[in-house]
Amino acid sequence: MDTAKDVHTNSSWTPPATRFVELHGDYGTTDFIMRRGGSLPKVVIAYESWGRLSQMRDNAVLVFTGLSPTAHACSSLEDPAPGWWEYMIGPGKPIDTNQFYVVCVNSLGSCFGSTGPYSINPATGQRYAIDFPDLTIEDIAKAGHHAMQELGIDHLCAVVGSSMGGMSSLAYALQYPDEVDYLVTISSACRSLPLAIAMRSIQREIVRCDPDWREGRYDSEKEPKRGMTLARKIGLITYRAGEEWNQRFNRARAGMEYKDRDKFGIEFEVESYLDYNANKFVDSFDANSYLYLSRAMDWFDVAEHGGSVNAGLAKIHSKKTLIIGVETDILFPIKQQEDIFFGIQKAGRSVEFVRLPSIKGHDSFLVDEENFAPVVQKFFSEIG
Amino acid sequence: MDTAKDVHTNSSWTPPATRFVELHGDYGTTDFIMRRGGSLPKVVIAYESWGRLSQMRDNAVLVFTGLSPTAHACSSLEDPAPGWWEYMIGPGKPIDTNQFYVVCVNSLGSCFGSTGPYSINPATGQRYAIDFPDLTIEDIAKAGHHAMQELGIDHLCAVVGSSMGGMSSLAYALQYPDEVDYLVTISSACRSLPLAIAMRSIQREIVRCDPDWREGRYDSEKEPKRGMTLARKIGLITYRAGEEWNQRFNRARAGMEYKDRDKFGIEFEVESYLDYNANKFVDSFDANSYLYLSRAMDWFDVAEHGGSVNAGLAKIHSKKTLIIGVETDILFPIKQQEDIFFGIQKAGRSVEFVRLPSIKGHDSFLVDEENFAPVVQKFFSEIG
Numbered sequence: 068m069d070t071a072k073d074v075h076t077n078s079s080w081t082p083p084a085t086r087f088v089e090l091h092g093d094y095g096t097t098d099f100i101m102r103r104g105g106s107l108p109k110v111v112i113a114y115e116s117w118g119r120l121s122q123m124r125d126n127a128v129l130v131f132t133g134l135s136p137t138a139h140a141c142s143s144l145e146d147p148a149p150g151w152w153e154y155m156i157g158p159g160k161p162i163d164t165n166q167f168y169v170v171c172v173n174s175l176g177s178c179f180g181s182t183g184p185y186s187i188n189p190a191t192g193q194r195y196a197i198d199f200p201d202l203t204i205e206d207i208a209k210a211g212h213h214a215m216q217e218l219g220i221d222h223l224c225a226v227v228g229s230s231m232g233g234m235s236s237l238a239y240a241l242q243y244p245d246e247v248d249y250l251v252t253i254s255s256a257c258r259s260l261p262l263a264i265a266m267r268s269i270q271r272e273i274v275r276c277d278p279d280w281r282e283g284r285y286d287s288e289k290e291p292k293r294g295m296t297l298a299r300k301i302g303l304i305t306y307r308a309g310e311e312w313n314q315r316f317n318r319a320r321a322g323m324e325y326k327d328r329d330k331f332g333i334e335f336e337v338e339s340y341l342d343y344n345a346n347k348f349v350d351s352f353d354a355n356s357y358l359y360l361s362r363a364m365d366w367f368d369v370a371e372h373g374g375s376v377n378a379g380l381a382k383i384h385s386k387k388t389l390i391i392g393v394e395t396d397i398l399f400p401i402k403q404q405e406d407i408f409f410g411i412q413k414a415g416r417s418v419e420f421v422r423l424p425s426i427k428g429h430d431s432f433l434v435d436e437e438n439f440a441p442v443v444q445k446f447f448s449e450i451g
Numbered sequence: 452m453d454t455a456k457d458v459h460t461n462s463s464w465t466p467p468a469t470r471f472v473e474l475h476g477d478y479g480t481t482d483f484i485m486r487r488g489g490s491l492p493k494v495v496i497a498y499e500s501w502g503r504l505s506q507m508r509d510n511a512v513l514v515f516t517g518l519s520p521t522a523h524a525c526s527s528l529e530d531p532a533p534g535w536w537e538y539m540i541g542p543g544k545p546i547d548t549n550q551f552y553v554v555c556v557n558s559l560g561s562c563f564g565s566t567g568p569y570s571i572n573p574a575t576g577q578r579y580a581i582d583f584p585d586l587t588i589e590d591i592a593k594a595g596h597h598a599m600q601e602l603g604i605d606h607l608c609a610v611v612g613s614s615m616g617g618m619s620s621l622a623y624a625l626q627y628p629d630e631v632d633y634l635v636t637i638s639s640a641c642r643s644l645p646l647a648i649a650m651r652s653i654q655r656e657i658v659r660c661d662p663d664w665r666e667g668r669y670d671s672e673k674e675p676k677r678g679m680t681l682a683r684k685i686g687l688i689t690y691r692a693g694e695e696w697n698q699r700f701n702r703a704r705a706g707m708e709y710k711d712r713d714k715f716g717i718e719f720e721v722e723s724y725l726d727y728n729a730n731k732f733v734d735s736f737d738a739n740s741y742l743y744l745s746r747a748m749d750w751f752d753v754a755e756h757g758g759s760v761n762a763g764l765a766k767i768h769s770k771k772t773l774i775i776g777v778e779t780d781i782l783f784p785i786k787q788q789e790d791i792f793f794g795i796q797k798a799g800r801s802v803e804f805v806r807l808p809s810i811k812g813h814d815s816f817l818v819d820e821e822n823f824a825p826v827v828q829k830f831f832s833e834i835g
Contacts, residue, residue: 261696
């Protein structure tokens with residue numbers, strides 16, 4: 068089922084346990100048709116998996132990621148490094164790999180093994196860069212779906228996603244309503260609202276203002292790292308919450324290594340935290356991928372699937388949906404979690420909404436095991 | 452008392468009714484000593500005033516502004532253009548100029564007539580630029596205080612400030628506790644917390660990343676406008692609130708004039724709103740002034756005046772203090788308004804805290820006349 072690893076030569080970096088699957092496209096061709104126009108002649112999706120697919124092929128759980136992660140959601144024998152959702156997936160963990168076959172895909176358009184702007188365009192032998200067609204969340208969901216088909220999985224037990232991944236999960240359940248039993252969205256939204264759009268728009272503009280961006284035709288040796296670092300800092304601000312930072316940093320000063328570097332430079336610990344983490348991210352993430360994925364989130368609107376948000380949500384046929392939200396999330400506010408809940412409830416489907424008091428803002432699902440693990444554990448323990 | 456308008460030749464722009472006062476400095480010299488070191492050989496403060504100073508000189512109300520405004524808080528015969536706080540100041544208005552002599556100063560370090568980085572350094576004949584000494588909120592308060600002295604006002608009836616101006620007002624009341632009767636702070640804070648520091652830090656970094664910033668030595672003909680525009684957009688995001696934007700913009704698309712300009716460019720109305728307003732601001736505001744004022748806010752900490760926030764606030768001797776805050780403020784959260792209130796209350800002083808449900812975030816005081824006017828009106832009507 069898997070295409071050999073050497074099929075894949077077009078990512079910036081992929082974790083060691085990553086596998087690759089080349090998709091059959093649409094209408095019996097290899098062409099992958101994009102929602103807003105254009106197509107890709109070949110699509111490879113990077114993924115990792117844990118657990119075993121049952122003989123009935125009925126225990127697959129597909130995980131979509133947020134904007135930044137790789138498919139390495141958790142460790143394995145092949146790659147013992149902790150994954151980005153290590154506490155959530157594994158034997159005896161909330162998404163129990165003794166029971167479920169868990170697949171995490173790197174999103175279409177990302178740069179960790181899946182086809183995206185960083186990939187080589189077969190037509191030109193050059194990277195797609197900004198010739199990559201417009202990317203939507205629906206395309207990401209479709210690529211995940213086609214990847215599952217290549218893996219011999221025609222029906223999912225569950226689709227799970229957080230942040231952008233929650234949007235991809237919603238798009239999956241909307242587009243393939245009869246091919247998924249359970250749905251979990253975490254700190255996500257059925258449409259992007261102005262504050263989130265503004266926060267992402269400014270990040271994209273900053274990247275594009277970096278002279279090294281070169282209208283998207285940057286050299287791999289000279290990427291727009293300064294713009295990406297600035298953009299990522301803004302991203303990081305939106306992923307956390309004020310009260311956590313009050314407790315964690317308050318007005319602590321940064322270490323001596325930052326002293327006197329620059330008249331207006333880093334002085335507070337919160338500034339050095341952002342600087343460290345943004346720089347770490349930028350070393351591995353492709354700028355054009357960032358732009359495409361960021362824009363895809365702005366465009367996402369369940370209302371495009373039926374005329375209104377509720378009409379769109381009514382297309383979801385899952386046996387049960389779990390919506391988790393966090394009160395301190397400024398990017399995907401709790402109100403937007405309620406909107407998903409009410410829409411699915413209104414359609415007469417079984418849905419549960421869990422409102423968590425995590426103080427760590429949007430990214431709580433990555434770090435707040437204490438609050439998240441029991442909720443997800445309970446949901447999956449009641450399946451099948 | 453006023454120095455002639457032609458004394459002042461070093462601002463980027465000043466409104467028509469602006470007057471200028473040259474300060475006597477400290478220790479009987481003209482040198483204005485800065486809190487963090489260094490001094491200014493000459494300081495000019497730009498101001499506007501409304502109403503008449505009483506014979507007893509006991510009806511003066513000093514208004515400190517936020518980061519951006521000029522001293523033109525309201526219109527006058529000399530300058531009929533509406534001021535930034537038009538609804539608040541004037542005959543029969545909440546701060547009633549039939550009763551009070553209201554003075555609004557342009558902050559030290561700003562660029563609308565007061566001495567700042569854009570001013571000519573007498574020692575070199577060049578603009579100070581980043582040779583301007585470190586600027587603190589306490590310096591801004593002191594410059595306001597010295598300006599009042601030059602105007603023959605040794606004792607204020609009240610000091611009033613919103614946002615950064617609220618910090619300046621607190622610093623005034625702390626530094627000159629026996630020279631002010633009443634204090635009003637609006638959407639302000641007695642210290643900057645990490646989220647606000649992070650939001651401002653990233654703005655400063657963006658300005659400094661603009662190649663036209665040239666380490667602060669930019670040409671007046673080629674200012675770092677691109678960086679300033681980006682920085683201001685982030686500022687504007689922090690000044691407003693998500694729910695207002697949901698109601699105002701939702702997912703409306705920008706006008707046709709933005710169509711197809713750029714693959715990742717403006718598509719939503721919220722983006723065009725930010726673009727329009729940021730560009731408008733950048734045409735009038737000096738980049739180095741922005742950096743200095745922004746940094747001054749990060750540094751401000753009432754705890755420096757006595758070892759703790761409450762020890763600092765205990766130095767305030769005003770007869771009554773009014774604290775106004777807005778629930779949707781993400782930059783100066785309502786919790787920080789409570790902190791000021793509790794500190795002053797704990798010191799046994801009369802203090803009132805009004806928590807407003809405005810949906811327009813930090814900048815509500817500029818636009819939400821309905822909520823703000825009655826509260827301020829009541830406070831001032833009970834004075835003297």
